[in-house]
Amino acid sequence: MDFDHSSSNSSIEKPKKLHAALLSSPGMGHLIPIIELGKRLVADHGFEVTVFVVPSQASLAEVEIIDSAMTPMILEVVELPAPDLTAAGLGPNASMVTRLAAMMREARLAFRSALAVMEARPDVLIVDLFGTEHLCIGDELGIPKYVYIATNAWFLALLLHSPTLDKEVNGEYVDQTEPFNIPGCKPVRPEDVVDPMLDRSDQQYREYLRMASEIPMGDGILLNVWEDLQVETLAALRNKEFLGPVANGPIYTIGPLIRPVRPAGLEKELLEWLDKQPSESVLFVSFGSGGTLSAEQLVELAWGLELSRQRFIWVLRKPAVKSLDGSFFNVGKGGGGDELLSFLPDGFEVRTRNVGLVLPSWAPQVDILSHPSVGGFLSHCGWNSTLESMVSGVPMIAWPLYAEQRLNATLLVEETGVAIRPKELPSKKIVRREEIEKLVRMIMVEQKGHTMRARVKELKTNVEKAVTKEGTSYESLRKMKDDCKTRIHQIKKAH
Numbered sequence: 001m002d003f004d005h006s007s008s009n010s011s012i013e014k015p016k017k018l019h020a021a022l023l024s025s026p027g028m029g030h031l032i033p034i035i036e037l038g039k040r041l042v043a044d045h046g047f048e049v050t051v052f053v054v055p056s057q058a059s060l061a062e063v064e065i066i067d068s069a070m071t072p073m074i075l076e077v078v079e080l081p082a083p084d085l086t087a088a089g090l091g092p093n094a095s096m097v098t099r100l101a102a103m104m105r106e107a108r109l110a111f112r113s114a115l116a117v118m119e120a121r122p123d124v125l126i127v128d129l130f131g132t133e134h135l136c137i138g139d140e141l142g143i144p145k146y147v148y149i150a151t152n153a154w155f156l157a158l159l160l161h162s163p164t165l166d167k168e169v170n171g172e173y174v175d176q177t178e179p180f181n182i183p184g185c186k187p188v189r190p191e192d193v194v195d196p197m198l199d200r201s202d203q204q205y206r207e208y209l210r211m212a213s214e215i216p217m218g219d220g221i222l223l224n225v226w227e228d229l230q231v232e233t234l235a236a237l238r239n240k241e242f243l244g245p246v247a248n249g250p251i252y253t254i255g256p257l258i259r260p261v262r263p264a265g266l267e268k269e270l271l272e273w274l275d276k277q278p279s280e281s282v283l284f285v286s287f288g289s290g291g292t293l294s295a296e297q298l299v300e301l302a303w304g305l306e307l308s309r310q311r312f313i314w315v316l317r318k319p320a321v322k323s324l325d326g327s328f329f330n331v332g333k334g335g336g337g338d339e340l341l342s343f344l345p346d347g348f349e350v351r352t353r354n355v356g357l358v359l360p361s362w363a364p365q366v367d368i369l370s371h372p373s374v375g376g377f378l379s380h381c382g383w384n385s386t387l388e389s390m391v392s393g394v395p396m397i398a399w400p401l402y403a404e405q406r407l408n409a410t411l412l413v414e415e416t417g418v419a420i421r422p423k424e425l426p427s428k429k430i431v432r433r434e435e436i437e438k439l440v441r442m443i444m445v446e447q448k449g450h451t452m453r454a455r456v457k458e459l460k461t462n463v464e465k466a467v468t469k470e471g472t473s474y475e476s477l478r479k480m481k482d483d484c485k486t487r488i489h490q491i492k493k494a495h
């Protein structure tokens with residue numbers, strides 16, 4: 001089989017393209033970067049791509065993401081049947097990670113069947129973090145297989161080192177007094193560990209350790225960062241003395257993979273409002289695809305925004321009930337405009353009418369962030385949101401809620417220097433209106449905000465270079481393609 005280079009009868013036959021099968025776990029935070037990876041493989045590296053999606057709740061936003069990849073037909077998207085979890089034995093309090101892991105496990109049969117009916121077997125398999133139990137399907141098909149981590153290198157380092165920490169640390173991680181040493185990396189504070197590490201007796205911890213031990217079974221790891229963003233951590237992940245042996249393969253830095261700004265992404269009314277605001281004067285407030293606050297925190301945030309007297313756009317979601325790990329999580333969008341407004345202080349909308357916009361549930365985030373009037377982002381620090389903010393040159397107020405967001409927030413504040421944050425973690429303690437007011441003013445009008453804005457603009461320039469044809473991210477994906485071809489030849493030879 002010839003890949004991308006001329007065969008003897010090249011005048012008649014086109015060289016065969018490499019066909020990549022990508023598998024996305026449920027949720028927008030996973031689907032968006034997988035689709036973007038697919039698009040990049042097609043547009044820049046001449047792959048054919050089929051993205052297999054394990055669906056979550058069908059949402060308009062999800063349908064839009066899938067449609068945007070299919071019109072024009074850049075790649076094929078196959079939605080697998082929604083997994084039936086009745087046999088999975090999940091309790092009513094099963095965590096999000098446990099649920100995702102169970103959904104992916106249950107989807108294996110459907111994924112195998114979908115691959116079996118494909119006209120031609122794919123040449124390479126790429127799964128995301130929750131899909132590591134599907135790596136064996138790559139072996140069954142005799143094709144190389146990779147894991148795409150849709151977040152950053154420090155998270156990957158902690159994940160890969162977690163089986164070692166599991167042996168070394170007694171008791172709960174959050175109860176330790178000293179930070180955890182991760183070979184060659186910035187240590188991780190006990191309060192910053194990822195959600196699955198919060199309770200070692202929970203099923204999600206076992207799933208997390210399993211994923212950590214399965215990642216090295218792949219032929220390499222793709223990361224949604226660019227080379228200059230986390231130099232030290234990436235070096236540790238590649239170093240034989242540090243995390244190289246547990247990573248067990250090449251690390252490809254192929255990011256940032258984020259959705260492009262759409263020319264008509266903003267509705268007329270929103271665009272007109274933004275166009276009227278002074279440059280970099282609007283704070284965008286949003287907590288990703290699933291994050292939400294308690295009713296009490298929502299009220300404090302509303303007061304904080306109002307007291308700051310700064311302009312804002314707030315994507316408002318219904319408050320949720322506190323989950324077992326203490327965070328607030330609400331996967332559903334839910335709540336129409338009036339119902340949502342009832343959670344805000346009386347008269348908030350009227351008093352802030354001239355400076356603020358409240359949008360229910362979901363907004364065109366990438367398009368808003370890239371508008372010149374936006375100058376700050378109060379974010380839950382999901383990695384896609386983080387990248388979108390950096391690429392738009394917008395500094396952040398870090399408001400981590402769950403998953404690996406506490407780690408991301410620390411990275412942004414202490415290493416990258418593009419964010420400020422409340423004194424206490426918002427998942428631990430209500431952040432009061434006075435502190436919110438201060439943070440908003442600090443990022444929007446004070447010197448600290450100007451300094452961060454300058455820093456994030458440096459990063460923006462740096463990113464723009466990384467994704468050009470001469471840039472490191474382009475080169476990294478090209479290298480992955482070359483390695484992939486070599487693996488295919490090795491596998492063929494071995495048979």
Ligand SMILES: O=c1ccn([C@@H]2O[C@H](COP(=O)(O)OP(=O)(O)O[C@H]3O[C@H](CO)[C@@H](O)[C@H](O)[C@H]3O)[C@@H](O)[C@H]2O)c(=O)[nH]1
Nearest residue numbers: 029150151288289315362363365366382383384385403404
């Ligand atoms: O109103 C909205 C809300 C979100 N988004 C988009 O949805 C995505 C959200 O992704 P992200 O910011 O990463 O948040 P989550 O959806 O919470 O992502 C999950 O997956 C990420 C990648 O693995 C992790 O970093 C997060 O912690 C985890 O919660 C981004 O592209 C946003 O632009 C919108 O377009 N409009």
